[in-house]
Amino acid sequence: MLTTSEFFQYTQWSGIATLVFAVLAILAFLFKWGIRFRLVGITGFMLVLTVGLFSLSIVPLSRTVIPGSAKYTLVYDNGSNQAVIAISPQLSPEEVEATLLQAASNLYSFGRSGRQGDNQLTVRARTIIHPEPGLSIPLYLGDVKRSLANREDQDLTVTIYPEKFAQLPKSDA
Secondary structure, X not given: OOOHHHHHHHHHHHHHHHHHHHHHHHHHHHOOOOOHHHHHHHHHHHHHHHHHHHHHHHOOOOOOOOOOOOOOEEEEEOOOOEEEEEXXXXXXXXXXXXXXXXXXXXXXXXXXXXXXXXXXXEEEEEEEEEEEXXXXXXXXXXXXXXXXXXXXXXXXXXXXXXXXXXXXXXXXX
């Protein structure tokens, strides 16, 4: 995966190319070349490309990796302050905690906003159990709360529900 410094280098080259095409477009209008409108289009495209590369150079694309976390699927996200992830029912409480921390880090965004004074993102982890054929029940195994304002929030509150783990089916391993 490309780093922000590499995107910044590509931004510089793209900016130089944009300026070259802008100069060519100006010359084309002065000398009434037949390709002058195409050069304006190329210059506009290069400008959009340069702005896109610049935005990628200031926003990190990497995801945090929490040791011990498991694969999860985002099943609900209101885009504001609540999200739900689906996890495997075979996870231990320690793996659920690590997975919740991973999801809280990955789901942080500057675009999220709290509702009614709630300035925290709540990510809940759930699995589906099947106590009898034809019956599926969602079972929430834990949640994590993090600040919506601070990317480097150190005051994450992780809550694991041990009584819910007792309801999980025993694996025959």
